[in-house]
Amino acid sequence: MGSTTSRRDEILALTERIEALINDPQTVTELNHDPLRRRLREAGRRLSVALETPGDTAHRVVYSPLHLVTAKVGVDKGIFKLLAEAGDSTFTAKELAQKTNIDPVLLKRLLRYYQAFDYIRQPADDRYGATHVTKSMTGLALTSGAGLFYHMNAPTFMALPKFLAKNNYRNPNDVSDCPFQVGHNTDLSLFPWFQRRPELGPDFLNWMNSHCSDLPRFYDSYDIKQELWQNADADTILFVDVGGAHGHQTLGLKQKYPDQPGRFILQDQDFVVQQVKATPLPGFDGIQAQVHDFFTPQPLQGARAYYFRNVFHDWPNDICARILANIRPAMTEHSVILIDEIVLSERGSTWRATQFDIAMLTLMGASERTANEWHTVLDEAGFKIRSICQYTEECQNGLIVAVPK
Numbered sequence: 001m002g003s004t005t006s007r008r009d010e011i012l013a014l015t016e017r018i019e020a021l022i023n024d025p026q027t028v029t030e031l032n033h034d035p036l037r038r039r040l041r042e043a044g045r046r047l048s049v050a051l052e053t054p055g056d057t058a059h060r061v062v063y064s065p066l067h068l069v070t071a072k073v074g075v076d077k078g079i080f081k082l083l084a085e086a087g088d089s090t091f092t093a094k095e096l097a098q099k100t101n102i103d104p105v106l107l108k109r110l111l112r113y114y115q116a117f118d119y120i121r122q123p124a125d126d127r128y129g130a131t132h133v134t135k136s137m138t139g140l141a142l143t144s145g146a147g148l149f150y151h152m153n154a155p156t157f158m159a160l161p162k163f164l165a166k167n168n169y170r171n172p173n174d175v176s177d178c179p180f181q182v183g184h185n186t187d188l189s190l191f192p193w194f195q196r197r198p199e200l201g202p203d204f205l206n207w208m209n210s211h212c213s214d215l216p217r218f219y220d221s222y223d224i225k226q227e228l229w230q231n232a233d234a235d236t237i238l239f240v241d242v243g244g245a246h247g248h249q250t251l252g253l254k255q256k257y258p259d260q261p262g263r264f265i266l267q268d269q270d271f272v273v274q275q276v277k278a279t280p281l282p283g284f285d286g287i288q289a290q291v292h293d294f295f296t297p298q299p300l301q302g303a304r305a306y307y308f309r310n311v312f313h314d315w316p317n318d319i320c321a322r323i324l325a326n327i328r329p330a331m332t333e334h335s336v337i338l339i340d341e342i343v344l345s346e347r348g349s350t351w352r353a354t355q356f357d358i359a360m361l362t363l364m365g366a367s368e369r370t371a372n373e374w375h376t377v378l379d380e381a382g383f384k385i386r387s388i389c390q391y392t393e394e395c396q397n398g399l400i401v402a403v404p405k
């Protein structure tokens with residue numbers, strides 16, 4: 001009895017400490033990128049799951065699509081933006097209804113949901129204000145992700161059970177025959193479908209640019225200047241960002257090395273390059289944007305790095321081999337392939353990494369890969385891995401340096 005009481009007292013003290021932290025999150029958020037912040041966050045998340053009742057588990061899982069759709073409404077109507085821009089000030093529901101042009105009864109219901117999931121705070125019965133999460137709900141990753149996932153990913157996710165049942169639960173590995181076609185009732189694969197949806201272009205580019213912008217980049221861990229750029233001059237092709245979307249990785253790298261002589265080049269499909277040129281990121285001048293289909297021979301000879309970020313995770317091994325075969329003749333002894341992708345662990349993969357994997361399954365019949373699977377795909381394509389540098393824990397991002405065998 002005595003030990004049960006003291007155990008209970010310990011749990012009570014722990015609960016009170018956790019509640020104090022929740023009320024003053026700055027103590028923790030000011031840890032910034034200290035790995036301790038992630039460890040505490042994961043401990044909290046897993047503790048919450050460990051303590052769930054069966055009802056909690058059921059409700060958390062089956063209501064999960066509501067997260068996306070209610071966030072989309074908040075983004076569309078600028079609710080989070082309004083609250084975040086007000087800083088520490090709070091509003092009544094009526095004030096917010098006037099500013100957002102939403103039926104006050106409806107808005108109150110949305111606000112009730114948002115506060116229940118800690119997207120906003122409700123310090124009094126009729127006062128609503130922002131937290132640091134509200135600010136995140138106004139960031140590019142959330143706003144572009146809400147648009148892209150609502151229109152493109154979510155219908156595909158919903159088609160997964162039907163697709164798998166119809167195909168006897170075989171692992172999809174065909175870009176033209178995966179849940180995407182069922183979800184969108186189309187014969188097209190993702191990129192040709194997407195080309196016909198120019199209205200999704202900005203959300204696509206912004207999502208690519210921002211989905212991991214809270215995490216370190218490969219060049220924070222890999223010294224590319226030391227490893228690849230020795231003796232470069234103004235004509236040296238330093239970095240070719242193949243399938244680079246908005247060119248955000250090239251831009252970040254160029255900004256890290258502003259005095260580096262040499263050329264930085266972004267390559268992508270025609271319709272993507274047109275969007276990039278129409279809406280270049282600030283500071284993009286000095287980077288060349290070039291139309292190139294990576295299923296055709298690489299036109300730039302002897303680059304120091306041919307860089308692919310989240311490109312191979314779109315394709316099965318045989319197609320990856322085709323893409324790599326088109327690079328190989330352009331490489332010299334100074335060239336390497338840089339593959340910036342998730343490297344799944346054999347055990348205990350993270351939630352951010354595994355949801356990318358299931359998304360690839362549904363969208364492209366493709367997958368994220370473990371280190372062993374990366375060795376296989378490169379080996380089959382006639383390449384070998386020189387090194388793998390894992391540079392984020394959250395997403396298990398890694399930089400794979402590969403050269404011809």
Ligand SMILES: C[S@@+](CC[C@H](N)C(=O)[O-])C[C@H]1O[C@@H](n2cnc3c(N)ncnc32)[C@H](O)[C@@H]1O
Nearest residue numbers: 208243244245268269272292293294295309310
């Ligand atoms: C998942 S996105 C990754 C974008 C960017 N590398 C990043 O990490 O943010 C895949 C990219 O491959 C490009 N892509 C698809 N097919 C292509 C092709 N045949 N030739 C060139 N780029 C292609 C897409 O347009 C898209 O920008």
